[in-house]
Amino acid sequence: MFNAQQTATATIDTAALLHNYQCIKNIAPASKVLAVLKANAYGHGLVQIAKALPQANAFGVARIEEALELRQGGIVQPIVLLEGFFDKQHLPIIAANNLQTVVHNRQQLEALEQADVEDAIQVWLKIDTGMHRLGIEPDECAEFYQRLRQCKVVKDNLRLMSHLACADDLESEQTRHQQQLFEQITAPFSGERTLANSAAICAWPECHYQWVRPGLMLYGIDPRISEGALPIDLQPVMTLHSSLIAIRHIKAGESIGYSAAWQAKQDTCIGVVAIGYGDGYPRHAQNGTPVLINGREVPLVGRVSMDMITVDLGVAAKDKIGDHVELWGKNLNINRVAAHATTIAYELLCNISRRVKIILR
């Protein structure tokens, strides 16, 4: 008998997405939600995630191409370019497509001053409060604010933002410092403010302001690294799964896969699963990375290949070709897999490749 075998598939649970959205609203009830959809909605599928979130007040992306893909997909909500524009030629496109832009440097300010576009553009002025990545200096805020207010192509209701470096760490003093500086710099100016990513939404209510900017937690993953953080009832949106395509009986002392990197200490059954780094499964996942087969946790053994991984099913295994394998999601926390691959959930999600079928449920 030949059982059809499923290859790498990501099932997207839109009910879980809505549940997580509601969690965010419960935690930050007074804030509007700018749902962050960059990098193909963290691997979940850009347009389909936007369509599943009609209640979001705005969407955030990192590249103008992502924003235009949303518009072409029929998305009408405000879309914010979180890093602003990289080319002044993009200003007419931004205006014509009703996109909003962050301004974090002088080139962007000057481009807006010189621009001649039909429709006024909503600007979010980004201030560096200590992350030292994007943002104007605190002492430049008054100048930028005044000059932007005088730009005829910039809408009057400027918004103010900054980004936190350590919000996932409850012990760190940095968040308090950044929040106080943000408060102090922006106090003289009117306009809605935003500071919080997922970790700050969960852990730092004083950072909520008028807008929150959740990414990771929308997708159901707890962003906090600190132990002792109160649990939040998030539900994973993506479950990545595949199936067993071979089962091999291995004798003690025999090795598995490339570089013969793992040797069996005793006789055992090895399962071969149809997923590899060509699908986005992390090549650096170590021996012992958890994999769920028929609801039972087994360890990854040997090197991750492009199209396959191998797992130790144990000598008495009853698993069959075609059986279901979960790599992360509903029943296996992606943060555990990330820890075994010396990376973070964000990277695992973004690395999901085109070959993986995405199924909306």
Ligand SMILES: *Cc1c(COP(=O)(O)O)cnc(C)c1O
């Ligand atoms: C990506 C991003 C976010 C979302 O961060 P999460 O940690 O995924 O919640 C928020 N704000 C900005 C500016 C971002 O670039």
